[in-house]
Amino acid sequence: MAVSRAACVFSTFATSKYHLFSGHISRNLSVSSSWAARTHVSYELKDDVAVIRLNDPTAKVNTLSLQMQSELTEVMGEIWSNGGVKSAVFISRKPGCFIAGADIKMIQACKSSEEVTCLSREGQKMLEKIEKSPIPIVAAIHGSCLGGGLELAIACQYRVATKSNKTVLGTPEVMLGLLPGAGGTQRLPKMVGLPGAFDMMLTGKNIRAEKAKKMGLVHQLVDPLGPGLKPAEERTMEYLEEVAVGVAKEIANKKIPLTKEKSFMQKLQDAVMELGPVRKKIYKTVSERVQKQTKNLYPAPEKIIECVQTGMEQGSEAGYLAEAENFGKLAMTSESKALIGLYHGQVACRKNQLGPPEKEVKKLAVLGAGLMGSSIAQVSIDKGLTTILKDTTVDSLSRGHEKIYKSLDAKVKKNEMTAFERDTIMSNLLIQTDYSGFESADMVIEAVFEDINIKHKVVKEVEAVVPSHCVFVSNTSGLPIRDIAAASQRPENVIGMHYFSPVEKMQLLEIITTDKTSTDTLASAVNVGLKQGKVIIIVKDGPGFYTTRCLLCVFLECIRIFQEGVEVQRLDALSESFGFHTGLSVVADEVGLDVALHSSENLSKAFGPRYEGGDLEIVRLMVEKGFRGRKSGKGFSIYSKTREERRINPEMEEIFKNYKVATPLAISSDSDIQLRMVSRCLNESVLCLQEGIVANPVEGDIGAVFGYGFPPSHGGPFRFIDTFGAERLVSTMRRYEDVYGNQFTPCQLLLDHAKDHSRKFYK
Known part of the structure; x- marks a missing residue:
């Protein structure tokens, strides 16, 4: 089943390592790094430059774990107390990663928003020391520099980055329902301006090194080296270190200024941003755009705007406090927990648990x-x-x-x-x-x-x-x-x-x-x-497999809802307010009504009356008239060839008038229509787990969100049931079952969860 824009939401999860800076040194750290050999942070002196190398030996990428933060604090204390050190360089020993942030599990381990706020405050204090370092610090960046990794880098006085395709900078916290919690909401606007900072923090997108330099995130670029006597990556890292050490020396010797003369246009832009009404207009415009795009389903973007505005209008101290408090509040929201669950699911579904095949596909x-x-x-x-x-x-x-x-x-x-x-x-x-x-x-x-x-x-x-x-x-x-x-x-x-x-x-x-x-x-x-580059779920064979089987339950119920007189515009609005990226009529048009018809007929034959709903004769007539969806320009809507605009297809509405049926008033409320759309899909997902079609709830949720666009804010069907309550869902479906029959009969596994309140799909 092919789905396009409907499931493209949060597609950038695929290419990035999402870790977040979540604090300084835990008060519960049982063994001080000063009592044991350092494993994550080391340094050596090159003349009067301290080269600080970062490396987590337990992982493929560097993260600001408790261990790394503790060792980094200890190392910086030694360096700052050494009068012979005039400057320093941060560089990773992992060629593909500077620092990808901090371990999300540090946040998940917290039991309250106050605990998370405390972690954020400690992280802010740590980076404030870096920012106010008595010696200049150069961040030498090759590979991913994301989340807390970027917050560390922008706290440094100077940044050098390679022009490699692997080098990306970004603040992806919003994709996890969070915000930059170690000073990012305060430093970024001052560094790249309000529009640039909002663009980064509200989208979570990656910035390549060359664009980062134009924005002011990076001061100097280094060309990656090709292969020689040593591997290309090793040579690039050595060259990057050599350049960064040279820059650090020149900064210490006042040969490279940390601030450069701004152009006339830059001065003009700064002057414009000093005007309160201009800033107020930017906040208003960005907020309206965010509300339109998120439909108020995700609280993180508004909190990011609030933190930036507080810092710009009330000063840094108020801004840092707002950042920490909002970081704590967001970490406890169901939306953040759902998105973090999806992140962990993606990581799991990108691992090859089977090992290499006997013969590689070349x-x-x-x-x-x-x-x-x-x-x-x-x-x-x-x-x-x-x-x-x-x-x-x-x-x-x-x-x-x-x-x-x-x-x-x-x-x-x-x-x-x-x-x-x-x-x-x-x-x-x-x-x-x-x-x-x-x-x-x-x-x-x-x-x-x-x-x-x-x-x-x-x-x-x-x-x-x-x-x-x-x-x-x-x-x-x-x-x-x-x-x-x-x-x-x-x-x-x-x-x-x-x-x-x-x-x-x-x-x-x-x-x-x-x-x-x-x-x-x-x-x-x-x-x-x-x-x-795919996220993979492995399912057992059967009609419709997993994603098609679940999606068509939604499709068939939507047809019936249309027959009951609910307008396409209303159903689309209700599906979007529930969390779908786009209206469900648009999802059907993206799939293709001919494909949906063919698949629905096959599944109806396979599963009998349980897989019925709206009258498929309506869809057959639409297909015969050439209304196959977006690919033919007409389906439930008529699509423009040159623009994204669409309008409801009046001929489709005429067809539905001939197949209109009555609906009980008791189940025609907005919430009931939403639950009718998704409850069959939820039940079908659980039935697929019961039958062994999907192996576990994680793959079931990943398949639903990234296959047919189940709302990411709910984390997938299984996490939604845990949050909504299996008993409540069963009770709701029993009401629908009394009216429509066994299409709404809860499966045995769902009934088992409803009977045992302690039973959850996720522990």
Whole structure:
């Protein structure tokens, strides 16, 4: 089931390490680092420069853990008391990471907002000492510098960063329902201005080094070095350290000023920002934009604005206090806990628990150059996989090739990659109308039409030309993989990989196994999915798998709600106010009404009356009239080709008038309509866990949020049930069951949770 904008919310979770600075030294730290050898922070003197190296030996990335903070405090005390040290440099011993922030678990361990506020205050005090250091400190940045890592860097007097693609700076706290809690809301506006600071903190986006320099986040850039006698990363780190040490010496010797003369335009901008009415207008504009985008479902953005405004209007002391108090309050909200849960879920779903396959996939083939096939090819060649894109016609191949090229070229125009990088990526792609070269393919992914006979034909053709180890993958959204594998001579090599559209933006990959799929085949699929940058859930085979099965419950109930006379605009508004990124009619149009119809019919056959709802004849008539959704320009709405604007399709409304049914007034309130939309989906998710379709609540929540756009503010269906209450949900569904029948009958596992109040999906 392909979902586009509806599930793109919070997609930046995919590419960043989200850790937050959450304090200084815990009062409960049982063993002082002064009593034991330092493991996370070391330093050496190079002439009169102290080079302080940061390295967490227990993790792939550096985080400001209790241990690192304790050792850093101890080291800085030694350096500041040494009269022979004139300057210092902070640098990481991990090439891909400066500091990614602090361990989120430090926040989660707190039992109250007051505890979290205390952590924030201690962190602020620590960085204030860095900011007011008696000697200049240079932050040498290579790799991720995020959250508390950036807050540490901007507390330093000078910053040098590499121009590597790995080097990114950012404040992603808002993505976890939090805010920068170690002075970031106070230092950033003064450093990059109000508009730039709000853009960073309210979006959580990453900033590359070159843009960071233009903004004023970084003072100097260093070119990464290519390979030589030593690996490129090692040489780059050595060169970065050499430059940073030189800069530190020159700052100490007054040869490099810490403040430079501002241009006329910069002085003019500063003067404008000194005007109270101008600042007031900025706060108002940003706040209105935030309310429109978040629909008041996420409290963190407003608290960020409040902290910045307090600091700018009432002074730093008031600003730091507001930051710490709001940080504490946000950490205790259900929204933050839900988003942090999703973060941990993503981390878990990005790990390869199976290990490498016996034979690594080096050559991939994709069948079908349509929207899905070409997109799958694109995310594969982008990661260096040699990929054959095959279709039956030259025209289809040309369109697929053009789509891939335009997508990459758009990144060149945005300066996200060079023309050379684009051409290098495109060189990994081969397009053809025959099976030549398939004899050396390690994996074949079919993205042909959802027809079992066509898929059987493809299976037989492929197996006649590929080597015996080759994995055959179906990118189906609902056809059981075992039915597709029935045509295979090697069913142990057959697996499903359900991608979501647009593939290059959507993070989720649903991998489907049958009872005959081998462990090595699964390992190959997981390995390729991780290379493609996907968040992976592994589900068992069955009609609709997991995400399609749950989403279509929502779709069928929405059709019935429309039949009862609820207007599309009202249902969309209610779905958005519940937390969906966009109206559910838009979700259906994004999926494609023809696809939704086909899948609904298959699931209705598989599950019988339990999988009924609205009259599918309505959807069939819409499809016959060409109302297939956004891809055809018409569905529930009519879409503009040049703009994002849409308007309700009046012909669709006329069709629904002929199928109108009555609805009991007792279940037509806004809250009841919202719960009807999602309760069947919630029950279906639990039923999938009960049946073993999904392995655990974590993968169930990740699949729902990143597959079909279940509201991130609720953390996914399983976390929502824990918060809402299983007993309350069952009671609500029983009311609906009395009216509509067994489509609302709670499954046994949900009933078990309702009976035992202590039973939760998450401990």
